[in-house]
Amino acid sequence: MGLAPSLLHRRDAGHKLLVPYVTGGLGRDWIDSLEAVAAAGADAVEVGLPFSDPMMDGPVIQRASVEALASGATAQRIIAEVASADVSVPVAVMTYYNLVARMGHRRMAHLLAGAGVTGAIVPDLPLDELDGWAEEADSAGVATVLLAAPTTPPERLKLIVERARGFLYAVGSMGVTGERADLAASAAEIAGRCKAATDLPVLVGVGISTPAQAVEVCQVADGVVVGSALVRRLLDGCGPEGAADLVREFRVALDG
């Protein structure tokens, strides 16, 4: 099933959506972590294809990217590993546009589709620059997830919503990925604006670090993306089981 239908199906059955993020190629057992996380109550999983210059990422995902690249991770290898992973929920990749452009739009779209990846998030490819990639992604059946930020004006949000596929990624806090002690006030506000603008699932990411924050923002949003909080534990060596434990905590809280 595609990313949007699968998430809509879960949402319309009354569930809040949980999408954990794992940096691809981080540690030898990263695929085990991905599988464990997926089985622990995720509704989809996001796999980072690491880039040398991750402009949208804070220290945790930067460090994970450096470690993964140092151990020889490449987009091709990560996507091939995803293809043979035992994951029963949709997989989306998150990466930076240079990796896509270097490989070529069509080749990347087909590689992803061939591996069963149904979504792609490319944060440095905003609406205005989207055309070349989106055409190939659409025709290969890969949903390009777009971001909506607290600073996005209303008219622009309408245009974003028209082009968004899979789900709408509401950027919860102005800033780069990373854990925050408190949920930004902007999170519920942008989630609300997105909800009013689209029937696609609205997931809030950036700065969702605790189950309590996830519950709070899900009073408005359909779900959350949890990145740095999980990747920090993986960097600290929590292993697949530890990663699954954290995802279960979020799941339980959201199912509250």
Add this chain to the structure above:
Amino acid sequence: MNAIGELMREPSASGRYGGFGGRFVPESLVPACEDLDRAFRLAWGDPTFRGELDRLLREYGGRPTPVFACRRLSERIGVRVLLKREDLNHTGSHKLNNVIGQALLAEAMGKTRLVAETGAGQHGVATATAAALFGMDCTIYMGATDIERQELNVFRMRLLGAEVLPVESGSRTLKDAVNEALRDWVGTVATTHYCIGSVMGPHPYPFIVRELQRIIGDEARQQCRDLLNADPDLVVACVGGGSNAAGTFAGFVDSGARLVGVEAAGGAAMSHGIAGIVHGMLSRFLQDENGQILEAHSISAGLDYPGVGPEHAYLGELGRAQYEQASDEEVLAAVELLAQTEGIIPALEPAHAVAWVVREAGRSIPRDSSVLITMSGRGDKDVALVMERLGK
């Protein structure tokens, strides 16, 4: 846009120079880039803004900078060398032209804080200077490696009241400092202006910085006419991101002069780079087959950058400008040569332009040609490094 007369004027609405440029930033920053574009166009057409900028560049910055005809160097190498003396600007480099303009713009936009990246520290010092002048807060990101090799400039920035934050990620040089400045800006855009240091980054930055540096070329064109009764045969400038070169070329792009940009051999994005997208722009970057960005290596922190501004990628593709390289050794020799023939100690960055001219004089530069070189900065910041490398 393709006619030579139209070159180095307006980019397309999406900020393209031919196929290069654009605005590849996270959604959070798109509205800020749009605001900046509007504010700049308004200011640039406003006589009051232009008048205040002119006044500051004159009374505070020391403009116009002279063009100096080098007698002894010219005799030595057999071509007629003229130097556009941007090293005589307040703070010692062309960077001041850009930051005074951007600070004035930031003020007009109601921003109270400047954030910037720096490599050699010249742009950081210039930004810290402008922040002091305008009474703004200032944070400068600088690679940890560069902090070690440009100690004096770090202290200078702190003395000017700026906060200097070391960047430990990646290659710990200029490219990583740009990443960190962009990350800062994503979180602080409501109050902060990102005062980028070269003709790079997302649209409209390459356009803004080129327009603010255009004064180098516009002045030099007239000064060359006064001195030579003609345009020079060649116009040569070093290229890191490419701002002093873009500003210089803008004044000569519709002349008959051959335009030459000189990169560091270890950071030659024009010669060895491949089209890619980093720091918000589609341009040429040193990268591997997977699209990971490679580290540049140069004796000069200001040219230690694996990319280049998008308009240079376009001028190179068109063949209107050519891009060459100079090695660390040639650069050190050029520093000594210029110091001892003309009494001018250049910064390592413009010494690349001098080094290329010295190497090519009588070869690809015909004897007795007239060559304008942009002396983008003075060498004080590099003296310790040069002393160490020359073993004296």
